[in-house]
Amino acid sequence: MRALSSVKQFDFAAGRAAAVVVVQPATDHALLEGTLAGNEDAFAELVARYRNQITSYIYRMVNDYDTAVDLAQETFLRVYRAAGRYQTTHAFSTYIYRIATNLAISELRKRKRRRLVSLTGLLTSPDGEESMDFQPADDQPLQDIALIDAEKRAVIKRAISTLPERYRAPLVLRDVEGKSYDEIAAILQTSEGTVKSRINRARNFLRDKMRTYVQVV
Numbered sequence: 001m002r003a004l005s006s007v008k009q010f011d012f013a014a015g016r017a018a019a020v021v022v023v024q025p026a027t028d029h030a031l032l033e034g035t036l037a038g039n040e041d042a043f044a045e046l047v048a049r050y051r052n053q054i055t056s057y058i059y060r061m062v063n064d065y066d067t068a069v070d071l072a073q074e075t076f077l078r079v080y081r082a083a084g085r086y087q088t089t090h091a092f093s094t095y096i097y098r099i100a101t102n103l104a105i106s107e108l109r110k111r112k113r114r115r116l117v118s119l120t121g122l123l124t125s126p127d128g129e130e131s132m133d134f135q136p137a138d139d140q141p142l143q144d145i146a147l148i149d150a151e152k153r154a155v156i157k158r159a160i161s162t163l164p165e166r167y168r169a170p171l172v173l174r175d176v177e178g179k180s181y182d183e184i185a186a187i188l189q190t191s192e193g194t195v196k197s198r199i200n201r202a203r204n205f206l207r208d209k210m211r212t213y214v215q216v217v
Helices: 007-019 028-036 040-062 065-081 092-122 145-161 165-176 181-188 192-216
Strands: none
Touching: 028 040, 028 092, 040 065, 040 092, 040 165, 065 092, 092 165, 092 181, 145 165, 145 192, 165 181, 165 192, 181 192
């Protein structure tokens, strides 16, 4: 190999070596530290990394896209406001999914209370006496036979939406979001054994729903 004969040649060689250096993206923790320091670009990067998956996750939980978007925005607002209290001993993904889960569960509980109040009013006459039984109509549209796959997905979606939140959250986190059992346990702040048990019950429920679907079609 011919020896370098000038400083200029040395600088050129060094420049070529530097050109192939790969810059690693900032970690979530580093971006949160930047957010605390007032770096808005750092927080924008966090939002860009997690916006789609958090919105999708909440949508799977609440089954309403507009609500999912609103709750996703609230999730990031809470992350921003509580950035100083974040514990770096936990993965940021666990932290933000925990916030999103709590917001989604709160929304589901509000809906349950609203339905209860609404049904109580419908089942009670003006004088306070119980009126006739109320049978809510099935407002789900019938699907054409050519859209059988879409109908199957809709059945699964509706079945998931009927799960109590304690079963719905771990099922969606595992089977839709692809989270590990230990990640789910950390997000839900429970044991892995409890997570596995709840996921198993949720899957059994969905199997029963799908058996009914197969018999119908």
